[in-house]
Amino acid sequence: MLFLSPTLSPTIMIRTRPRLPELNLLRLCIWLVLLAPGLCAKDGEVSVTPLDDATGKPVPIRISIQNTSGRPPKLPGLLRRGNWFLLDRTIVIRQREGDFNYIGSRGLEYAFTQGGFTLSRDAADEHPIYVERSCEMRKEDWWGGDMWAEVPREELARWMGADDLDLALSSVRAEQPSASSVETTDAAPTKPKPKPKVDAANTIRIEDSRARWVDEASLIDLRLESGLLVHGWPRMDKLSQKDIALPIAPRILERALADQVQHIALVQPWSRDVPLLLAQGQIDSIAVLAHHLQPDKGLPITAAAYNPDPVRFNGPRGLGRLVEYTYWQLLDAGFRIAPAAASGFGRAGLDTHLGYNRVYVSLSGSESDATWWERLKSGKAMVTNGPLLRALVNGELPGATLKSPDGSPLELQIDVTLTVRDPVEYLEVVHNSRTLYRARLDEHAQRGGVIPPLKVTHSGWVLIRVVTDHEPSYRFGMTAPYYIDIGGKTSWKKEAVAYFQAWLEESAKKISKLDAAEQEAYRPFLEKAREFWQQRMSQAQ
Numbered sequence: 001m002l003f004l005s006p007t008l009s010p011t012i013m014i015r016t017r018p019r020l021p022e023l024n025l026l027r028l029c030i031w032l033v034l035l036a037p038g039l040c041a042k043d044g045e046v047s048v049t050p051l052d053d054a055t056g057k058p059v060p061i062r063i064s065i066q067n068t069s070g071r072p073p074k075l076p077g078l079l080r081r082g083n084w085f086l087l088d089r090t091i092v093i094r095q096r097e098g099d100f101n102y103i104g105s106r107g108l109e110y111a112f113t114q115g116g117f118t119l120s121r122d123a124a125d126e127h128p129i130y131v132e133r134s135c136e137m138r139k140e141d142w143w144g145g146d147m148w149a150e151v152p153r154e155e156l157a158r159w160m161g162a163d164d165l166d167l168a169l170s171s172v173r174a175e176q177p178s179a180s181s182v183e184t185t186d187a188a189p190t191k192p193k194p195k196p197k198v199d200a201a202n203t204i205r206i207e208d209s210r211a212r213w214v215d216e217a218s219l220i221d222l223r224l225e226s227g228l229l230v231h232g233w234p235r236m237d238k239l240s241q242k243d244i245a246l247p248i249a250p251r252i253l254e255r256a257l258a259d260q261v262q263h264i265a266l267v268q269p270w271s272r273d274v275p276l277l278l279a280q281g282q283i284d285s286i287a288v289l290a291h292h293l294q295p296d297k298g299l300p301i302t303a304a305a306y307n308p309d310p311v312r313f314n315g316p317r318g319l320g321r322l323v324e325y326t327y328w329q330l331l332d333a334g335f336r337i338a339p340a341a342a343s344g345f346g347r348a349g350l351d352t353h354l355g356y357n358r359v360y361v362s363l364s365g366s367e368s369d370a371t372w373w374e375r376l377k378s379g380k381a382m383v384t385n386g387p388l389l390r391a392l393v394n395g396e397l398p399g400a401t402l403k404s405p406d407g408s409p410l411e412l413q414i415d416v417t418l419t420v421r422d423p424v425e426y427l428e429v430v431h432n433s434r435t436l437y438r439a440r441l442d443e444h445a446q447r448g449g450v451i452p453p454l455k456v457t458h459s460g461w462v463l464i465r466v467v468t469d470h471e472p473s474y475r476f477g478m479t480a481p482y483y484i485d486i487g488g489k490t491s492w493k494k495e496a497v498a499y500f501q502a503w504l505e506e507s508a509k510k511i512s513k514l515d516a517a518e519q520e521a522y523r524p525f526l527e528k529a530r531e532f533w534q535q536r537m538s539q540a541q
Helices: 020-040 153-162 249-258 274-280 318-332 369-377 441-446 494-511 516-539
Strands: 044-052 061-067 084-087 089-095 098-105 113-119 124-131 142-149 167-170 213-216 228-231 263-266 285-289 338-341 358-362 381-384 388-393 401-404 410-412 414-419 424-431 434-439 454-456 460-468 476-479 482-486
Touching (some): 153 167, 274 494, 401 410
Antiparallel strands (some): 424 434, 460 476
16 A cells, blocks of 8 residues: 655655576676585595504404584494494595594403594595503403393304403394394495495405304393393203293292203392392302493492392492392302303493403313303302402412311412502402401502401401492402311301391292282292291301
């Protein structure tokens, strides 16, 4: 609508449009002048190869890499779990420009490697990632294993090279795919992102010639009340995963013992049925280091079916300390069970990697997986998720029985070799759950790294451990126990037996709330467990 003023003549404004073809052509010319250098530039590229610092030879490693925004790049062609890529080849990354930082790791026997590189246009660089070995446990006759990973065998074998591990067990049957929540592909995605790019044609797979043993566990029962792991059970090995219907945990153990399986372990030593399973038969090892301990966190203490002291056992280290305490109570109650380790690598919801928790076994010159399992059962072992602790007591490996036939005090000469990546809180010698010797690492070093001769006057057990001050989780190394025999006497503690009796009654209350059929299935095992622990109490001191 047009309004006219009565006193002014209307003003008419006329706008003309420029001719579009000429204007667009002008704009195009300007942009071409400005962008010509960039259009002619090539993507920058960097060739990345992981190398052993001492030998200069390629080795597979784990690598966590991110850009300046803190986001990991897409690297098609590399296996990935969580924030870690498996770098077992030379890769060529092409991208116009960008800065990247990384952390490289190859297990506990190597130092962490940190670094970065910048991609520039037209650049063609080489970036070797050197990993430095701190010690070589295998040359000292210590062979490392992780007793539980939830990835297929073929993939597991490749990650073993990156974490320098000798033995690993997979809980994934051959017909089972890996967890869908975890990226495992070894092929480029169907719709690759344009940046950054990995030149798959120029990748060279690093072959890891070191002999490694990878197998499938016959059975692993991760129900909250159980935690049984069975290896070497032909009856179960023949079954498909879909054909396995698990009865109650004590019934599983009963059948495994009857079939004389190769190895039975507890990988959830905080579960409800632990006192029933211990009372029932021979447990070969207990995962003192299990999936409750992860690199930067731990399972909450509320996961424990029984907590005798919520004030003492709480916080991020609570469950780790409780499991260690439970293991010591086992020893005080007269059990001779080896410590073990299992990480749960690949399990949905766990933020861990293969071999984070590992058990080293001394093979005494033999090189076979059968010997590894036998020697683990006999306690020729040490467990760790950080410090590499090698110890001899009176010249003997862990698991040995040290005797004083005439009942006189037994002198202990302890030799320790220690390799650490984390700051150490203290080194300790424990005898029957009590400190026999304790020193901070700087104090120990001031003494020339020598533990003075120690004397024990009672039968029982001795172990050596090193605790770090890693706060997000409980990180330590511990030898399997040495057993002390003074004058042929036993030394079972009533307090330790009472600990498991109280746990058993707490479990019985929870079982009483199950349906009638399950209660009936548990009834004979509860009765036998009460009899077992009562008999052990009568023998305790």
